[in-house]
Amino acid sequence: MREDRDKQHEENVKKTSCCSNNQIINESTSCCSSKVEEDSTAQSTSSCCSSKSEDKPNTKEASTCCQSTGEASFDSVSSCCSTNDRSDESINEFDGEKASYRVYGMDCPACATTIEKSIKTLKDIQDVKINYSTGRMEVAASLDSAFSSIPSQVEKLGFEIEPLQQNKRMKTYVIEGMDCGACAKTLEKHLRTISDVKEVTVSFATGKMQIEHENSVEDIIKEVSKAGYTATFVTKNRGTTEASLTKGKNNSIIISGILIALGFAGSYAQVADFLTTLLYAVAMVVSGYKPARSAYYAVKSRSLDMNVLMTVAALGAVLIGEWLEGATVVWLFALGVALQTRSIEQTRSSIRNLMNLAPPEAWVKQGSRLVKKDVEEIMVGDVIVVKPGDRISLDGEVVKGESSVNQAPITGESIPVDKQIGDIAYAGTINESGSLEIKVTKVVEDTTIAKIIHLVEEAQEKKAPAQAFVDKFAAIYTPIVFLFALAVMIIPPLIGTGEWGEWFYKGLELLVVACPCALVISTPVAIVSAIGNAAKNGVLIKGGTFLEAAGSIKAIAFDKTGTLTEGKPAVDTVFVVDGTEQQLLSVARTLEEYSNHPIAKAIVNDGDKRGISSLQGDQFKAITGKGIQATIDGTIYYAGNKKLFLEIGAPLEKIMNQVEQLEAEGKTLVIVGTQHNLLGVIGIADQMRNSTLSALEHLKQIGVNQLVMLTGDHEGTAKKIASESKIDRYFANLMPEDKVSAIQQLQSEGYPTAMVGDGINDAPALATANLGIAMGGAGTDTAMETADIVLMADNLEKLPHTIKLSRKALTVIKQNIWFSLIVKAVALAFIFPGWLTLWLAVLSDTGAALIVILNSLRLLRMKG
Numbered sequence: 001m002r003e004d005r006d007k008q009h010e011e012n013v014k015k016t017s018c019c020s021n022n023q024i025i026n027e028s029t030s031c032c033s034s035k036v037e038e039d040s041t042a043q044s045t046s047s048c049c050s051s052k053s054e055d056k057p058n059t060k061e062a063s064t065c066c067q068s069t070g071e072a073s074f075d076s077v078s079s080c081c082s083t084n085d086r087s088d089e090s091i092n093e094f095d096g097e098k099a100s101y102r103v104y105g106m107d108c109p110a111c112a113t114t115i116e117k118s119i120k121t122l123k124d125i126q127d128v129k130i131n132y133s134t135g136r137m138e139v140a141a142s143l144d145s146a147f148s149s150i151p152s153q154v155e156k157l158g159f160e161i162e163p164l165q166q167n168k169r170m171k172t173y174v175i176e177g178m179d180c181g182a183c184a185k186t187l188e189k190h191l192r193t194i195s196d197v198k199e200v201t202v203s204f205a206t207g208k209m210q211i212e213h214e215n216s217v218e219d220i221i222k223e224v225s226k227a228g229y230t231a232t233f234v235t236k237n238r239g240t241t242e243a244s245l246t247k248g249k250n251n252s253i254i255i256s257g258i259l260i261a262l263g264f265a266g267s268y269a270q271v272a273d274f275l276t277t278l279l280y281a282v283a284m285v286v287s288g289y290k291p292a293r294s295a296y297y298a299v300k301s302r303s304l305d306m307n308v309l310m311t312v313a314a315l316g317a318v319l320i321g322e323w324l325e326g327a328t329v330v331w332l333f334a335l336g337v338a339l340q341t342r343s344i345e346q347t348r349s350s351i352r353n354l355m356n357l358a359p360p361e362a363w364v365k366q367g368s369r370l371v372k373k374d375v376e377e378i379m380v381g382d383v384i385v386v387k388p389g390d391r392i393s394l395d396g397e398v399v400k401g402e403s404s405v406n407q408a409p410i411t412g413e414s415i416p417v418d419k420q421i422g423d424i425a426y427a428g429t430i431n432e433s434g435s436l437e438i439k440v441t442k443v444v445e446d447t448t449i450a451k452i453i454h455l456v457e458e459a460q461e462k463k464a465p466a467q468a469f470v471d472k473f474a475a476i477y478t479p480i481v482f483l484f485a486l487a488v489m490i491i492p493p494l495i496g497t498g499e500w501g502e503w504f505y506k507g508l509e510l511l512v513v514a515c516p517c518a519l520v521i522s523t524p525v526a527i528v529s530a531i532g533n534a535a536k537n538g539v540l541i542k543g544g545t546f547l548e549a550a551g552s553i554k555a556i557a558f559d560k561t562g563t564l565t566e567g568k569p570a571v572d573t574v575f576v577v578d579g580t581e582q583q584l585l586s587v588a589r590t591l592e593e594y595s596n597h598p599i600a601k602a603i604v605n606d607g608d609k610r611g612i613s614s615l616q617g618d619q620f621k622a623i624t625g626k627g628i629q630a631t632i633d634g635t636i637y638y639a640g641n642k643k644l645f646l647e648i649g650a651p652l653e654k655i656m657n658q659v660e661q662l663e664a665e666g667k668t669l670v671i672v673g674t675q676h677n678l679l680g681v682i683g684i685a686d687q688m689r690n691s692t693l694s695a696l697e698h699l700k701q702i703g704v705n706q707l708v709m710l711t712g713d714h715e716g717t718a719k720k721i722a723s724e725s726k727i728d729r730y731f732a733n734l735m736p737e738d739k740v741s742a743i744q745q746l747q748s749e750g751y752p753t754a755m756v757g758d759g760i761n762d763a764p765a766l767a768t769a770n771l772g773i774a775m776g777g778a779g780t781d782t783a784m785e786t787a788d789i790v791l792m793a794d795n796l797e798k799l800p801h802t803i804k805l806s807r808k809a810l811t812v813i814k815q816n817i818w819f820s821l822i823v824k825a826v827a828l829a830f831i832f833p834g835w836l837t838l839w840l841a842v843l844s845d846t847g848a849a850l851i852v853i854l855n856s857l858r859l860l861r862m863k864g
Contacts, residue, residue, distance in 0.1 A: 158294035256287035336846025357428030412538020485510035522816030550806035555706035555751035573683030666717025
């Protein structure tokens with residue numbers, strides 16, 4: 001599907017003879033799809049790929065370019081919490097079998113690195129790619145049988161895994177009521193006794209059941225109910241929420257905490273040392289078993305993650321007889337991981353919740369009957385019926401009925417949109433009033449909401465410059481501190497400056513401090529939260545780079561037609577020369593009623609709004625390039641331009657001053673009258689959007705210094721629109737290449753500049769700007785694919801929120817980074833005077849990570 005979309009996009013670009021946003025127009029005027037994922041080294045010098053490099057987002061080369069959204073890192077021993085995100089190398093490059101999974105329980109990018117390295121050691125596995133932000137893992141293997149060992153390998157590392165869409169016939173259910181792994185096995189055994197069930201897997205950890213069956217969904221739900229549980233059907237294309245994932249971990253943490261408390265109390269009650277030590281030991285085993293097992297497999301796959309560091313620290317504490325310290329370290333670590341996992345899932349669920357917007361089933365019209373079907377079974381051309389109050393399940397065209405539809409889930413618009421026959425309706429939107437019959441135009445995988453989810457998940461994988469810096473810092477910091485910890489344990493005692501036990505303890509503290517979890521997690525969580533907030537408000541931000549770029553914008557250039565204005569001509573001025581305004585408009589409507597010209601339609605639409613009816617006319621005749629004539633009540637009337645009335649000898653001189661004044665204002669004029677008498681002049685002009693003025697005012701308030709309009713219209717039109725909208729500057733009479741020059745002029749004046757256009761016609765300017773923003777993405781697939789940021793609604797209403805969200809995200813990232821660095825610096829400084837204990841070191845590490853996550857989660861709640 002991705003390849004088809006890229007191919008279609010490439011064709012669209014060629015038709016417009018320009019590169020889409022994020023492209024380069026090279027010497028041969030060729031360009032390429034903005035979504036090329038092949039290695040940049042494979043690109044020929046006459047083609048191009050994304051010009052907005054993560055490292056140098058503003059670099060524009062004339063002949064070649066490369067896509068750089070991250071750096072590969074395949075060190076034999078990865079640093080704690082180092083990133084696993086590689087450059088956007090696609091798993092699809094491999095010719096073998098492919099599978100996708102969702103991995104639960106990762107609370108730091110190091111977890112993803114550990115899993116990736118471990119899976120790569122399995123037989124017949126070609127490549128593994130894990131996106132920590134979304135929890136998604138893609139695996140390529142030379143043989144299909146290689147996938148069977150993946151779940152057990154991941155579970156050995158201490159994580160939970162769920163396959164995604166490997167078997168197209170598999171259905172997914174959420175199971176409620178299971179309180180242990182035995183429940184899942186019991187349910188599996190029960191369902192396998194049913195002949196219509198071909199395959200079934202129940203996961204207690206995720207609360208999910210994957211099942212292939214030939215009977216109905218209702219039958220399966222009944223069978224699950226017989227076993228004592230509740231099943232809820234969800235479609236394969238929608239996201240999943242983590243159900244009961246941490247329940248077992250939470251139980252072990254509670255038990256471990258109680259045992260430590262009993263041991264601590266026992267030491268004061270003069271209970272035998274053997275008993276208190278036993279309580280601490282049991283507590284360590286209960287809450288430390290999973291981290292220790294994960295540490296074993298991490299070391300086996302040559303990864304140095306936080307499980308390894310914490311396990312070594314706990315065992316070291318035991319070796320020097322600090323049982324309470326060791327047990328406390330393990331317990332605090334387990335508690336911190338559980339809290340981090342729970343918090344980080346909130347950011348992931350912000351995207352997965354989008355997937356639950358469209359219902360899994362729909363009523364399909366079959367003759368005179370209505371049949372309920374799964375959305376996966378509905379084909380293009382089927383007609384679905386949507387009742388008042390229901391969500392629309394698939395994209396389509398309204399073929400019967402009228403209603404108001406709440407499109408906020410897709411476009412962020414707060415006001416419902418009226419839908420009638422011929423209008424497009426989107427999956428996930430809410431039908432508020434009348435019943436609608438909708439002819440399906442896209443299958444479930446291709447709906448607008450599905451594309452939004454795909455693009456947002458893709459955006460989460462792309463590193464921001466701040467994240468790239470942090471990852472490089474962590475990659476250097478961790479091994480240095482690790483080696484320093486070993487040196488602290490060995491060198492001072494060898495040279496006689498202290499006891500072995502004392503320096504061994506300090507080394508253990510350094511091991512704990514060596515894991516920069518809070519630092520590495522500071523940027524991606526903030527970015528994912530901000531991107532999730534934007535998506536919820538009808539704005540698609542294509543990655544962390546563009547989120548950061550939006551925050552630094554000081555000038556925004558707007559294409560006039562279709563961006564600041566409606567892009568449709570409308571009656572703007574009515575100047576009466578003889579008779580009444582109603583007579584003038586009535587004659588004009590009569591003349592223009594049978595024409596398909598946009599100006600004629602504007603006059604007819606204006607008549608509808610004013611309640612002006614047409615007269616009885618005949619002998620209609622179009623005068624090419626000049627206007628139209630018709631006979632009304634025996635008199636020949638004309639409607640047209642100045643040239644037409646000069647040719648028929650009409651007395652234009654008495655209105656020439658008004659005509660010249662209206663022309664100077666940029667209006668298109670329609671003169672109405674007879675050969676001997678003029679009724680008046682109608683001025684036609686493009687109208688400002690209702691939301692434009694408030695959006696521009698808001699942008700001024702938040703500190704955007706320059707609001708600039710770019711238009712191909714002449715000076716008069718540009719001046720009038722600029723005056724109405726309080727635009728700071730305008731550039732008129734522009735060709736597409738002139739718009740590029742205007743953007744470059746703003747940049748040369750020191751303004752980081754964004755360009756707002758439609759994503760296609762303004763592509764050269766969009767590519768030249770520091771940030772390309774397309775609007776109306778809900779109705780334009782190409783706009784969704786080409787721009788850095790897409791405003792799904794066909795207005796500028798959400799642009800100020802996008803700028804504010806970006807700035808807030810940058811502030812949160814800076815707060816997180818500085819907080820993480822200061823906590824680490826303080827912890828390191830406190831080690832050598834002996835002020836830091838081992839459990840305080842763990843608390844500083846896990847506590848700082850948790851505070852960073854919670855600080856980032858504030859972005860999810862920022863109002864649009």
